[in-house]
Amino acid sequence: MKKIVLSTALGAAVAVAASTAGAATLDDIKAKGHVQCGVSQGLPGFSNTDDKGNWTGIDVDVCRAVAAAVFGDASKVKYTPLSAKERFTALQSGEIDILSRNTTWTMTRDTTLGLNFAGVNYYDGQGFMVRKDLGVKSALELGGAKVCTNTGTTTELNVADYFRANKLTYEIVAFEKADEVVQAYDTGRCDVYTTDASGLYAQRLKLAKPGDHMVLPEIISKEPLGPVVRQGDDQWFNLVKWTLFAMINAEELGVTSANIDDMKKSTNPAIKRLVGVEGNFGQNLGVSNEWAYNIVKQVGNYGEIFDANVGPKTPLGISRGVNALWSKGGLQYAPPVR
């Protein structure tokens, strides 16, 4: 562990000194032929390997969509699994091109780390999971609890704020890896496991008896999760940002991976612009005009990737809630392709 920290930090120092001369990430990516994507070390529904060793998840699909936009081939992605505390250094040092690892957009991260958040692919909030036999119905009854969480996350700060604001005592046990948190909670070292609510549902699947545990109703924070890129490369920032917008716009316009070929013949000008029949939107991003077509065709629109990875029909069983489109009462909203 020590070695990883030291090497990433030293790597940061050296790479910061060496790499940033050429800030054109897009050109570098085209030259090397793949997108290097920083993901988690295994969070079902967000970024996780399936039984064949392929990465899947809503965060993984963001990277695949970016690869589809750049190369017209969603498979041209290489993944770097990162712990919560390694992730920003890996991005700053140029080890990865894009960080898509359920990362909360906060002001400190946006302003002091030299990073830019390209949007929000999942609106989350922090919750608590407890054993059902504790008989606890609300987080306000958790005074005196032992709380397990990850180091280097916003959850560690939120839980401190929440217990302090409600004048409750607590003890925090903070682990480096999510798997260790789950294991410690499962052995009974902690009464409470806290992380983003989506993460709680995902990690509950890893417990010995998932049915013995419940997520409390309180959501104690705003956790907008989204892909992150380095500052100072607006072209690349725009590409990642608009990849996300393209998926949301596609859902709003009813364009799916199944019907996009028919949609190419659509008379709706908004759809024509999205699929690249009209205008030069792709070229202005530095990629082909087929960019959005490739994204939706190979990866899907936002609703499709949500349903496939975390939606009600998956083991996670999360409903759209605030992640529904703005037109359906949710928060997902994208500026128009125009």
Next chain:
Amino acid sequence: MASITEKSDSEDTAKVALWNNPKARALVFQVLLIGLILWSGWYMYSNLQANLERQNIASGFGFLNTTAGFGIIQALVPYSETSTFGTVFIVGLLNTILVSVIGIFFATMLGFLLGISRLSHNWVISKLATVYIETLRNIPLLLQIFFWYFAVLRSVPGKRDKWSLLDSFHLNIMGFHAPKPIFEAGSSFVVYAVIAGIIASFFIKRWSTKRQMETGQTFPVLWTSLGLIIGIPLVVFFAMGMPMHLDYALFKDTGSRLRQGFQAGHGMVLIPEFLALLLALSMYTATFIAEIVRAGILAVSHGQTEAASALGLRSGMTLRLVVIPQALRVIIPPLTSQYLNLIKNSSLAVAIAYPDLVSVFAGTTLNQTGQAVEIIIMTMLVYLFLSLVTSMFMNWYNAHMALVDR
């Protein structure tokens, strides 16, 4: 003839050009090397500064005064969520020192015991020591930490249950609970008595050595010192009316299920993260110390023991006065590197949530502030400092034990 030789000699020194003079050349190369090192250091620093600025990454040490905002499970100095990152640094540093110092103590005790056992003539004892050493030395330390933390922790009782010894010491998944001594007015006299005992023992030792040199008479220094350091403070303790009481751990098995178990604020608790790390570190390092001790003892030639017994020394005295002092000269230098290893290995704490320096400072703080360069430099300097202090102490001890030429 003589004058010719003289002349040629003086001509030689005068004629040699500056670039052919070995002394001048050596000086030039040394100056060049130092210049090169300084220049590369400066270049790396200025390059780093320029790049951090261009990437809009915050730099400087101002973050040490900002509020940390997160909790830490074990702090030896007052700490709360409103404390600063500077305090986090101190908390992490002290936790590292705590586990290192106690770990070094236990590793040394266990290591000496194992090393001597492996040389024992008793077949069972020597084979047991061999098996222990060969097994634990060859399993990676991180695995051993996980073993103690996850495997052993699973088998101890859960939160609402406990294993108890004498009704005062308890073990469960929340840690090891023991009574906490609370000192009252008057207990300072006991401390003074201990200090006075130590000083008196020092002088008795000097006096007895001097007397032995002059008259050959021996004096039971060990027993006298023990009496002075332990006995007299005990007498003082009772004379002051026992100015101390024990705060026992409080266990509840009624009320809401969340609140059952040991209650915070009663007794003393060693958290399981600390226990697992301490056990793994000391049991692992002890195997290396055992081998060093064995090597040290074997390095003392058998003739020394024979000579000692020929002079009429009993076997205990032979060990204490002849074998161990000579063995220590061989043992101390490699022992120092094992101590340094233990200190550095304590940073594996991060894997099991023990809040050491790497976990809370080079981990959480780094992530909350993003100032990797400053934080990693501070952390590296701390380990360097701890290692140098340990080395200095052990070098001093080594010089103290070294063979004195008479």
